[in-house]
Amino acid sequence: MNNESINVNLGERSYAIRITRDFGPLSALPGNGRKTLLISDTNVTPLYGEACRTALQAAGFTVIPATVDAGELSKNLDVTASLYNACTAAGLDRGSSITALGGGVVGDLAGFVAATYLRGLDFIQVPTSLLAMVDSSVGGKTGVNLAGGKNLVGCFYQPAEVVVNLQTLKTLPDREYQSGLAEVVKYGLILDGDFYRQLSDTTTALRALDDDELAKVIARCCTLKAAVVTRDEHERCGQRALLNFGHTFGHAVEAWSGYQGLLHGEAVAIGMVFAARLSQRYGGLSGEEVERLERNLAALGLPIRLTAPADAWTDIRNRMQSDKKSAGGRLQFVLLDGIGRASANRRVTETDLTEVWNVIRH
Ligand SMILES: NC(=O)c1ccc[n+]([C@@H]2O[C@H](COP(=O)([O-])OP(=O)(O)OC[C@H]3O[C@@H](n4cnc5c(N)ncnc54)[C@H](O)[C@@H]3O)[C@@H](O)[C@H]2O)c1
Ligand SMILES: [Zn+2]
The missing domain is CATH 1.20.1090.10 (Dehydroquinate synthase-like - alpha domain)
Incomplete structure (x- = not known):
């Protein structure tokens, strides 16, 4: 079966969800040498970090990796702040982007960073859990947890594209x-x-x-x-x-x-x-x-x-x-x-x- 594409129609915020069976070349967006901060977690980075990086480079992006601890506990404001610092250290500018490689935790966290750093950078979702593929990567909800509850801080921020690679599910527990x-x-x-x-x-x-x-x-x-x-x-x-x-x-x-x-x-x-x-x-x-x-x-x-x-x-x-x-x-x-x-x-x-x-x- 060929790769499929689904459009999310939201006027100028419209985007495509592509369902693929491999990583390359990852983005339909023109990289043109622009920087992207590739955010993933400690489980997914060793599995797909390198393949994803290569695929983004093949699409013309300069890739700077950032890894957070796997798990819901990373979805907080401290980790958000450390990612803002990673954006600064990487020299991201308004033309740069953020790529989320992982499950819903990475997607929600990276999406929130993308929505807020420099008042918003292009955001690419590469969901690797089934939940992220069918739910959290689509629809633009981003955010983090507070001590007082889940998802209490966040905003609606649509990705520029969503790329699903079915092969990644093979390693999902x-x-x-x-x-x-x-x-x-x-x-x-x-x-x-x-x-x-x-x-x-x-x-x-x-x-x-x-x-x-x-x-x-x-x-x-x-x-x-x-x-x-x-x-x-x-x-x-x-x-x-x-x-x-x-x-x-x-x-x-x-x-x-x-x-x-x-x-x-x-x-x-x-x-x-x-x-x-x-x-x-x-x-x-x-x-x-x-x-x-x-x-x-x-x-x-x-x-x-x-x-x-x-x-x-x-x-x-x-x-x-x-x-x-x-x-x-x-x-x-x-x-x-x-x-x-x-x-x-x-x-x-x-x-x-x-x-x-x-x-x-x-
Ligand atoms: N934004 C939304 O609309 C929305 C909707 C639903 C849920 N969520 C959020 O999503 C989060 C849950 O997402 P989740 O279930 O994907 O959790 P998760 O991101 O914690 O991923 C689950 C576990 O699987 C690992 N993993 C992910 N992909 C893997 C792969 N391909 N191979 C091996 N391991 C892999 C992760 O490291 C993690 O340990 C919650 O924080 C929830 O609030 C957001
Ligand atoms: Zn749910």
């Missing part, structure tokens, strides 16, 4: 890969019922990393996310909020567990079961559809129940309330109105919440 699949399922559930149904037929190919199957799946996810971002770039009209399906409970569980134990996609998988069971109570899904969703997620290697003591509920319930996406302090959910259709800002009763909690918890 299985759990990280499966975690990314949770977001893939999410797109089908909220936006595209046919895609969701096809996914359940291709679980074996997906788990075995079949390239053609993966290219199709990633392209479909990027197309669906691009359409949402085009309609609601700055998360104002409720469209983008749909992407939060499964995340109200998922984020609360991640915070409750101190971001240890469960990966983001695993928490989201459980959160999607939570939201699907709520949807069933409000007439959106049949019991059979909920059970099929649980079987599909389990077949992809994802958890569908949370191991927690019963009294964890008070804490998780409070954390859902303080999720920054709960408008005006009122707890709201994205619920399904059917497979492939969702609506945001839905209110639910406390009885429904606790009853679903008692099913989800074990």
Whole structure:
């Protein structure tokens, strides 16, 4: 299959997402000897740093590498400051660019540096985790964490291009890969019922990393996310909020567990079961559809129940309330109105919440 390209249509901020099977030459942008700071992490640099650098050089860029420690803890203002200093030391100017090579952590961090250093440099995303390929590298959300919470500082800043190299997934740890699949399922559930149904037929190919199957799946996810971002770039009209399906409970569980134990996609998988069971109570899904969703997620290697003591509920319930996406302090959910259709800002009763909690918890 040939390389594919998806356009994110945002007027003068439009860009292409290219899905490739190798690294070269990396950028469709003219390098013309311009500098690019290549930001990656300690896991990805030894694997792909050199290949990515060569590919950027082949596109005409002068490359200056910078590596941060792998993991969410690097997404903070101290590391941001050290990268600003790296920009200065490398002599970047307004014509220079930043390239992010890595998962969502590197993408969010490097994107924030690109958005703010010298009031904005061109930004190239080279996502290497499945989550980054289908979600975080598309749509322009950049930012870092504060002690008080995740992603509290940041801005919308669109990349100039996104280059996905499918080969990089071969080295992604299985759990990280499966975690990314949770977001893939999410797109089908909220936006595209046919895609969701096809996914359940291709679980074996997906788990075995079949390239053609993966290219199709990633392209479909990027197309669906691009359409949402085009309609609601700055998360104002409720469209983008749909992407939060499964995340109200998922984020609360991640915070409750101190971001240890469960990966983001695993928490989201459980959160999607939570939201699907709520949807069933409000007439959106049949019991059979909920059970099929649980079987599909389990077949992809994802958890569908949370191991927690019963009294964890008070804490998780409070954390859902303080999720920054709960408008005006009122707890709201994205619920399904059917497979492939969702609506945001839905209110639910406390009885429904606790009853679903008692099913989800074990
Ligand atoms: N900007 C957005 O719209 C958006 C959306 C969703 C999530 N996010 C953010 O994304 C982050 C999570 O992203 P993630 O799941 O990619 O985490 P990550 O960047 O920490 O990557 C996961 C792990 O896999 C390693 N890795 C990445 N690619 C690899 C490869 N090809 N081979 C081997 N190892 C590899 C990384 O070093 C890391 O240890 C969170 O900070 C989250 O807030 C942002
Ligand atoms: Zn997510």
